[in-house]
Amino acid sequence: MATGGCLCGAVRYEVRGPLRDVLICHCTECRRWSGHLFAATAAARADFHVVGERGLRWIARAESDTGARRGFCCECGTSLFWDSPDRDTVSIAAGSLDPPTGLRVMGHVYVGQAGDYYDAPLG
Ligand SMILES: [Zn+2]
């Protein structure tokens, strides 16, 4: 079982199933939300359990073309989750996992929207 949480510990979660390898998203929303890019693993919704949710807040953007909401810790600001109603998985910030994760980076997406201050890898 994988576990993880935010910087301050006010949000903790467990994944009772396999994790996808890590996708790095350079899209405009992830860039602004995370401050640079969002590296995410993913788990089946049924395997994902928030076990400490004191600090958990969800925000949704009407402009999001996926209708996704994003979860973060309102006590320390850690960016944690991306959840789209169209998917049966929840994306989880890879950096919030407790090591060892056993995961690898599998690719980069939305590199065309990457910040103009660095050279994003090809998708
Ligand atoms: Zn926190």
Ligand SMILES: [Zn+2]
């Ligand atoms: Zn993104």
